[in-house]
Amino acid sequence: MTTGASTDFATRLDKTADDTEAVLGRLLADGILPDEIARPKRLMDAMRYSTLGGGKRLRPFLVVESAAVFGVPRDAALLAGAALECIHCYSLIHDDLPSMDNSDLRRGRPTLHKAYDDATAILAGDALLTLAFDIITRDEIHKDATVRLLLTRALARASGIGGMAGGQMLDLAGEGRFGDREPVDVARLQQMKTGALLRYGCIAGALLGQATPQQYKALDDYGRALGEAFQIADDLLDVEGDAAALGKPAGQDAAMGKTTFVTQLGLNGAKQRVSDLLASADSALAIFGAKGDVLRAAARFVAERKS
Amino acid sequence: MTTGASTDFATRLDKTADDTEAVLGRLLADGILPDEIARPKRLMDAMRYSTLGGGKRLRPFLVVESAAVFGVPRDAALLAGAALECIHCYSLIHDDLPSMDNSDLRRGRPTLHKAYDDATAILAGDALLTLAFDIITRDEIHKDATVRLLLTRALARASGIGGMAGGQMLDLAGEGRFGDREPVDVARLQQMKTGALLRYGCIAGALLGQATPQQYKALDDYGRALGEAFQIADDLLDVEGDAAALGKPAGQDAAMGKTTFVTQLGLNGAKQRVSDLLASADSALAIFGAKGDVLRAAARFVAERKS
Numbered sequence: 001m002t003t004g005a006s007t008d009f010a011t012r013l014d015k016t017a018d019d020t021e022a023v024l025g026r027l028l029a030d031g032i033l034p035d036e037i038a039r040p041k042r043l044m045d046a047m048r049y050s051t052l053g054g055g056k057r058l059r060p061f062l063v064v065e066s067a068a069v070f071g072v073p074r075d076a077a078l079l080a081g082a083a084l085e086c087i088h089c090y091s092l093i094h095d096d097l098p099s100m101d102n103s104d105l106r107r108g109r110p111t112l113h114k115a116y117d118d119a120t121a122i123l124a125g126d127a128l129l130t131l132a133f134d135i136i137t138r139d140e141i142h143k144d145a146t147v148r149l150l151l152t153r154a155l156a157r158a159s160g161i162g163g164m165a166g167g168q169m170l171d172l173a174g175e176g177r178f179g180d181r182e183p184v185d186v187a188r189l190q191q192m193k194t195g196a197l198l199r200y201g202c203i204a205g206a207l208l209g210q211a212t213p214q215q216y217k218a219l220d221d222y223g224r225a226l227g228e229a230f231q232i233a234d235d236l237l238d239v240e241g242d243a244a245a246l247g248k249p250a251g252q253d254a255a256m257g258k259t260t261f262v263t264q265l266g267l268n269g270a271k272q273r274v275s276d277l278l279a280s281a282d283s284a285l286a287i288f289g290a291k292g293d294v295l296r297a298a299a300r301f302v303a304e305r306k307s
Numbered sequence: 308m309t310t311g312a313s314t315d316f317a318t319r320l321d322k323t324a325d326d327t328e329a330v331l332g333r334l335l336a337d338g339i340l341p342d343e344i345a346r347p348k349r350l351m352d353a354m355r356y357s358t359l360g361g362g363k364r365l366r367p368f369l370v371v372e373s374a375a376v377f378g379v380p381r382d383a384a385l386l387a388g389a390a391l392e393c394i395h396c397y398s399l400i401h402d403d404l405p406s407m408d409n410s411d412l413r414r415g416r417p418t419l420h421k422a423y424d425d426a427t428a429i430l431a432g433d434a435l436l437t438l439a440f441d442i443i444t445r446d447e448i449h450k451d452a453t454v455r456l457l458l459t460r461a462l463a464r465a466s467g468i469g470g471m472a473g474g475q476m477l478d479l480a481g482e483g484r485f486g487d488r489e490p491v492d493v494a495r496l497q498q499m500k501t502g503a504l505l506r507y508g509c510i511a512g513a514l515l516g517q518a519t520p521q522q523y524k525a526l527d528d529y530g531r532a533l534g535e536a537f538q539i540a541d542d543l544l545d546v547e548g549d550a551a552a553l554g555k556p557a558g559q560d561a562a563m564g565k566t567t568f569v570t571q572l573g574l575n576g577a578k579q580r581v582s583d584l585l586a587s588a589d590s591a592l593a594i595f596g597a598k599g600d601v602l603r604a605a606a607r608f609v610a611e612r613k614s
Contacts, residue, residue: 039468040480043468043472094429097426099424099425100426117406117484117485118406119484123475123476126433126472127473129437130472131467131468134464138460145455148452149459152459153445156440160434160441161351161434161438165437166350166434169347170347172426173347173349178349
């Protein structure tokens with residue numbers, strides 16, 4: 001990839017992050033309930049605290065760029081992306097709680113339960129999770145109710161016991177939280193915990209674009225490869241990354257004795273697996289020709305990122 | 308109401324409770340994800356612990372009986388009712404947590420976080436909330452995708468910041484959890500915290516039955532009256548109820564200095580308000596004639612219950 005292409009990609013990513021921030025800002029300012037019931041201010045403030053104010057917005061970016069392959073209107077894809085981002089943000093809030101990962105800082109700021117309190121953090125997570133399902137059903141997302149219904153159900157499955165929530169459970173079990181450390185199948189765990197939402201971003205684009213079964217499968221395969229590459233890159237950063245760029249100390253996985261892709265495959269094996277996944281992602285996108293270029297760049301970005 | 312009618316009603320309520328238990332049992336045994344991903348056993352066990360094993364299943368009953376007014380197939384209504392019950396059960400799990408209401412017992416059994424642990428309870432609640440949105444989108448609920456979409460969105464709104472989650476936040480604020488006790492508008496708080504899901508049960512029936520706007524409004528008005536009567540009855544039971552029948556000590560609200568319908572209206576005022584609400588519920592149902600009889604009995608049951 002040339003520096004020019006790389007700059008273009010960064011600009012594109014930033015633009016979607018800005019647009020996502022704007023959409024989330026509107027969703028959390030008004031429009032949740034177009035009726036007489038006012039929203040409790042403290043809860044809304046807490047939801048805004050954890051949802052607004054930056055982040056790469058990678059998941060909405062995947063929705064927007066997968067949808068763009070089919071010429072889907074950008075505003076519709078941004079709204080679906082915002083629903084997905086609400087799920088992501090809720091998961092961070094709940095994962096940070098004292099009884100879960102007990103994290104005090106996120107992106108250099110106090111986590112929600114530190115800035116507010118545990119009860120508010122639990123409720124804000126619950127309300128964001130619920131809001132995602134309000135957003136994803138909205139008429140502006142797609143004129144065809146069946147499409148919105150498929151988007152809704154897929155979002156529930158990516159987020160629930162067979163997806164993200166289930167993956168977090170397996171992760172805690174692997175840390176020995178419920179007795180002896182349970183054996184961990186890293187690939188399966190991460191397919192659920194982090195992979196499912198990234199993959200959803202890609203299939204959401206296919207659903208919005210009313211893809212053919214072949215196109216749907218291509219984006220699903222791409223999303224699965226990207227999701228795994230994302231997590232291996234994460235595990236590699238924990239070993240080789242720079243604490244300043246990461247915004248957190250490196251070496252945390254090793255200190256906790258966690259099973260990761262690096263402990264399972266070794267450093268070189270993990271790097272080789274990332275290369276293989278990038279090749280898979282590329283080849284899955286082949287049927288889209290040049291229309292898949294941004295998604296190709298997204299996979300490389302995810303695999304080679306420094307934070 | 309004659310003893311005969313009352314017995315009929317009790318039989319009908321029990322039958323729907325049994326059927327709901329069976330549907331939930333199936334949903335939590337298999338069928339969540341019809342694909343290759345197995346579900347983490349501990350999380351599924353925790354979800355089953357809090358969802359199966361009894362309860363009046365009042366919310367599913369309201370769905371089933373509101374839908375029956377329109378001749379909706381019972382299986383479809385039971386499935387929608389099960390989705391609603393998942394939301395109700397998740398809310399109890401999260402409300403019981405140490406950082407929320409800190410309850411050790413529910414229906415005479417240890418609460419989920421006591422039987423398992425806080426992390427599992429948070430995740431089980433999250434997964435049940437998410438599962439509700441998986442269930443409510445399913446094809447078996449209604450052949451028309453638009454109907455399922457309306458059911459889905461209404462469920463999100465009843466459960467979220469403008470509904471149940473928001474109401475719980477107002478309740479905590481009223482208890483002085485975030486500094487000074489905040490002034491409480493009991494009617495508004497309870498419309499959100501407990502009323503929204505009961506009301507949803509009634510409008511879900513109307514949506515399933517593709518009610519006319521007038522019929523929809525009738526069930527919405529009925530559901531609102533029933534929801535408020537339910538809560539006033541709850542507040543009255545806390546003052547006048549029998550601890551053995553309640554399964555918990557009476558007088559808890561007063562001991563905590565809570566603002567309730569009884570503190571706001573007085574004992575007689577609260578009883579009078581229940582009578583007025585029953586009359587409203589009856590008159591809302593007038594357009595359904597004899598087809599509204601079971602719902603009329605349901606309102607009386609809710610208002611006069613002893614536990």
